[in-house]
Amino acid sequence: MDITTAKTFLAVIEGGSFIAAARRVHVTQSTVSARIKALEDQLGKTLFIRTKSVCDLTPAGHQFHRYARAMVRAWEEAKHQVAVPDGFDDTLIVGGQYSLWNRLLLWWVPAFREAMPKVALRCDIGMPARMMRAMAEGVMDMAVIYQPEHRPGIIVRELIEDHLVMVTTDPSTSFAENYIYADWGDAFRDMHAAAFPELVTPALTLELGALGVNILLNNGGAAYFPERIIAPHLAKGLLHLVPNTPVFPYPAYVVFQENFSSPKIMERALSTLDDIAQQSQNGGLPQPYWM
Structure with a gap:
């Protein structure tokens, strides 16, 4: 069996059907x-019980699942180590979501x-689903996202x-x-509705x-954005809080490989990320370059 077949098997599980798996791979x-x-x-x-709409794992499929995941992760880790640049x-x-590079990961x-x-x-x-898939396959070591999934071998911590x-x-x-609807995911849609x-x-x-903040600043209007992102614009008087409107929670999380090749490197990555996150929330980061 090759790695491509193992990845296809995992894609069927994640997508829930052969059609969804075909799109993923x-x-x-x-x-x-x-x-x-x-x-x-x-x-x-037989690994799957096939129906018209979904595929469920058989007992044998459940047993093979952890081995397929381990095979893919071992292969990706091997490529990872071979690809280390000279020196x-x-x-x-x-990885990180678009809004979490701004004023944080950058x-x-x-x-x-x-x-x-x-x-x-x-x-x-990228978006959370792709990031979590990359984490599960072992092709990404750490990601900062808004809506993580809990998966074996991956630690999720609020950041x-x-x-x-x-x-x-x-x-x-x-x-x-002049209201602009900025879509921040399923939980936000429910609260907003x-x-x-x-x-x-x-x-x-x-x-x-x-990036939607730029449209708001250039064209005018009102919209929801993370407080961390628009804080510099509030301080400059370019944006204003709308009174008597609800504030919605929107926590961000760091997800990372539990068994990264070097625990020392991962510990330092997390500690520096914690420090930058604290600065991001208390106004300790420099002003955005465009201001």
């Missing part, structure tokens, strides 16, 4: 079916490089107790006149994370 559904059939033939066991002791692969990178100059860094950006607050460029007008049932069809919806 970028092949056709028939290719996924052929790979799983070949795997079952090799093992002499460096190790490589740390770090400041962590130089702090970590100063603390661990012999460790190479690879940085990535920042952030809040989503409504801000406006013009406090003299009603926020409803309960608080503002009348704002179900806004003229503009953004899924740009912290």
